[in-house]
Amino acid sequence: MASYDPQVMVHVPSLEVAHASVFENPSFDQVLSKFRALASKYGQNNTYGLALVHRHAEVSPGHRLMDFKQTLQPFPLNDTADNLHGAPIRAKSLALTAGGWKPYEYELGSPDLPQQDFFADVQALLEQNGSEGLHVGLRRYSPSDPEELEITESGGVSVKIPWNSVVSPSPGYKTTFWAFPSEDGGEMRNYKCSCRDTGSSTNSNHNHIDCN
Numbered sequence: 001m002a003s004y005d006p007q008v009m010v011h012v013p014s015l016e017v018a019h020a021s022v023f024e025n026p027s028f029d030q031v032l033s034k035f036r037a038l039a040s041k042y043g044q045n046n047t048y049g050l051a052l053v054h055r056h057a058e059v060s061p062g063h064r065l066m067d068f069k070q071t072l073q074p075f076p077l078n079d080t081a082d083n084l085h086g087a088p089i090r091a092k093s094l095a096l097t098a099g100g101w102k103p104y105e106y107e108l109g110s111p112d113l114p115q116q117d118f119f120a121d122v123q124a125l126l127e128q129n130g131s132e133g134l135h136v137g138l139r140r141y142s143p144s145d146p147e148e149l150e151i152t153e154s155g156g157v158s159v160k161i162p163w164n165s166v167v168s169p170s171p172g173y174k175t176t177f178w179a180f181p182s183e184d185g186g187e188m189r190n191y192k193c194s195c196r197d198t199g200s201s202t203n204s205n206h207n208h209i210d211c212n
């Protein structure tokens with residue numbers, strides 16, 4: 001699943017639209033608890049969480065969103081490349097598009113064995129709960145990742161700052177990730193997302209909260 005279909009980004013909505021789709025859905029709490037059960041059943045709860053599928057930056061042809069742990073940015077890479085300077089890459093974030101999972105963010109790392117049953121069951125869960133309007137997908141993580149505040153700067157580069165080192169988060173940050181690590185007593189993890197220096201929420205190149 002290393003190859004990339006640039007059309008996937010066409011369907012990735014703004015943070016506002018994605019956030020509303022989740023928090024206006026009365027069954028989202030049930031989706032979370034059912035996802036938790038599926039992730040545990042397949043032994044994927046320390047590998048995948050549910051993520052709000054939302055837009056950070058415009059991704060030009062010949063580029064992909066690459067997650068380099070502390071930064072996320074559009075990076076020059078052709079659509080069929082499966083490595084970066086010889087290092088393997090794998091899907092980091094996947095969205096449901098046209099009835100199937102498609103990656104829209106990548107990271108350095110060896111591809112996994114396909115988790116087709118898990119992916120199919122999560123797809124069915126999301127489709128049963130309004131996938132048309134529910135902008136939620138799968139995202140890889142590690143239980144050792146800190147909770148982070150993700151901020152997109154002008155130019156489309158996002159920086160991820162450990163939440164416990166953020167002195168004064170910009171107001172209006174939104175939760176964008178839910179995971180259920182076995183560590184920490186199986187407590188749910190929430191990641192926050194925000195932005196600075198982005199102009200207006202009507203700017204289609206940068207659809208985060210309006211920070212003016």
Ligand SMILES: [Zn+2]
Nearest residue numbers: 056150176193
């Ligand atoms: Zn974000």
